[in-house]
Amino acid sequence: MRIAIIGGGASGIYTALLLKQDHPEYEIHIFEKEKKLGRKLCATGNGRCNLLNVDLKGEKYNHPKFMEEAIKAYPFEYLVSVIRSFGVPVRREGDNVYPESYNAVAYTDFLVASLRRFGVTIHLDCLVTDYVQKGSQYRILNLSCMDFGFFDKVVFTIGGASTPNLGSDGETFPLLKKHGYDIVPLRPGLCPIQVKNPEDVKPLSGLRRKVSVKAIAGTHVLFKERGEVLFKGNGLSGIVIFNLESVLMRLGVLALSSIHLDFFPDQAESVLLDDLSAFHKLNPTNFLDGYFPKSLVSFFYKINHIQQNNLSTTQLKILARSMKDLVFVPASPYPFVNSQVSLGGVSLGDVVSGLESKREKGVFFAGEVLDIDGLCGGYNLSWALMSSIAVSEKIGK
Ligand SMILES: Cc1cc2nc3c(=O)[nH]c(=O)nc-3n(C[C@H](O)[C@H](O)[C@H](O)COP(=O)(O)OP(=O)(O)OC[C@H]3O[C@@H](n4cnc5c(N)ncnc54)[C@H](O)[C@@H]3O)c2cc1C
Structure with missing residues (x-):
């Protein structure tokens, strides 16, 4: 034969x-x-x-x-x-x-x-x-x-x-x-995602962080997984994002979804807030430096329009919220050249x-x-x- x-x-x-x-x-x-x-x-x-x-x-x-x-x-x-x-x-x-x-x-x-x-x-x-x-x-x-x-x-x-x-x-x-x-x-499929407002993530380029990732379309949670996210010049990458991208692309809802990162998946928001408040009391100006690298500290202040000094309880609450639920809106997948599967x-x-x-x-x-x-x-x-x-x-x- x-x-x-x-x-x-x-x-x-x-x-x-x-x-x-x-x-x-x-x-x-x-x-x-x-x-x-x-x-x-x-x-x-x-x-x-x-x-x-x-x-x-x-x-x-x-x-x-x-x-x-x-x-x-x-x-x-x-x-x-x-x-x-x-x-x-x-x-x-x-x-x-x-x-x-x-x-x-x-x-x-x-x-x-x-x-x-x-x-x-x-x-x-x-x-x-x-x-x-x-x-x-x-x-x-x-x-x-x-x-x-x-x-x-x-x-x-x-x-x-x-x-x-x-x-x-x-x-x-x-x-x-x-x-x-x-x-x-x-x-x-299995590729990074470009986000809307890429200028937000640009300063984080190269940073890796283990987080819990969720994708939501309307009221439906379509994806939830823990893993390491790699921030790129204009988007998000890492295995957990690759998986998320494939799932959303299969459903045809990538651009209709939102991506939610939880930086403290093992802590309830109230516990995180208590912690942030305690550390803020110790170091009112640079307490977040104990949590994150500089780029991420500046990022959280910037996206929440908060000055890095003597924060109010409301401002601490806003910070805790965004660390528990940081939202990105996907724009599109990266092209085939960056994808691992079709x-x-x-x-x-x-x-x-x-x-x-x-x-x-x-x-x-x-x-x-x-x-x-x-x-x-x-x-x-x-x-x-x-x-x-x-x-x-x-x-x-
Ligand atoms: C960077 C990267 C990392 C990956 N890591 C993993 C991993 O660790 N584990 C995993 O499970 N998957 C992984 N994948 C996915 C996996 O590699 C592919 O799904 C798998 O290799 C597909 O094998 P295939 O033989 O079907 O296709 P391919 O490997 O794409 O092979 C197809 C071949 O056909 C040839 N060809 C196409 N058209 C013609 C033609 N007309 N005439 C002659 N030749 C032609 C191409 O040149 C190519 O060599 C990864 C993919 C990438 C890109």
Whole structure:
């Protein structure tokens, strides 16, 4: 059997390895438009590659029901055994799982070396521009006009449009659309958020603070999580903000929501006020310096229009309020170049079991190309693996 895999990221690599493990006789070709396989994989997990999460749950994804089924079929322990079958031991850090090397480049290089050892044919610098069906087979058209003959199966693992500098830039989706696929519009997911009134946050640029974060639209709390917020020049970043951004973008309500930061999630506002009052009594001019770095002290005075001297009880109350509920209004997500995953992709309605195309028999999809996105914490690489297993099982049946 001849199989063409379009896109040599995590999903393309996993699919090829899984197919070769069970069927060394298959002739597998990976077509990758970049000069190297797995460029994005090399950048994952802050260079450490958070490849799985112990706490796999449907609710971590945009299609929880669909993912519950996938997780039932391929539970966490099974996914670990698959990674180990590639020859890679894993380590846990909390719920996050990494390769034992704790190094995304080493992990990628190891997998690519395994592909070569298995005899997978790798075509680099090879942008696939179209495919043509003849009978039950497919011919792959590419920018360099090379003829690679006919393939029995074609697997699209082209990713989404996030971090285009690392390969996937969304430019192949019009081709899938031309072939009749329903493409849920691509939007940046897991990325920082620009806020209205960026001049407010600018002085805080670079500051990190562990807080509780809430997103509210109307009267509905749509998101609540604790984590570290990183203040940027014109917005908010950090893992907790990435997750919040994805949740609000999935619902299409980012610009209709407000983001609320609680700097003292373990203290009731009344307790905080008592504390502020006591410390204010000790140091009427600079009592907040014991709480925060200078930039944040000035920030709280400035946004509340309070002079830094002998505060009244009302002013202390205002400060306590804003430390418990600092509100930002989102303007927009940062662009794709800053996003870790793409929301949208080939609609799940276009695939049947084994992620095979509903209409084009022998055409498959795995990974981010499909309309599945997960939150931070290894959920997207988990999906890359689960979907690659599903495809390889169906092809290898
Ligand atoms: C900075 C960063 C950190 C991340 N960290 C994590 C993490 O720690 N854990 C986690 O779970 N997820 C993480 N993610 C998300 C995760 O990396 C992706 O969801 C995952 O890599 C998607 O794999 P994929 O193979 O489906 O797509 P991709 O990795 O995007 O691979 C698609 C490949 O297809 C190629 N391609 C596209 N079109 C064509 C074409 N027409 N012809 C030929 N080749 C083509 C592209 O060049 C690319 O190499 C991170 C993402 C980023 C950007």
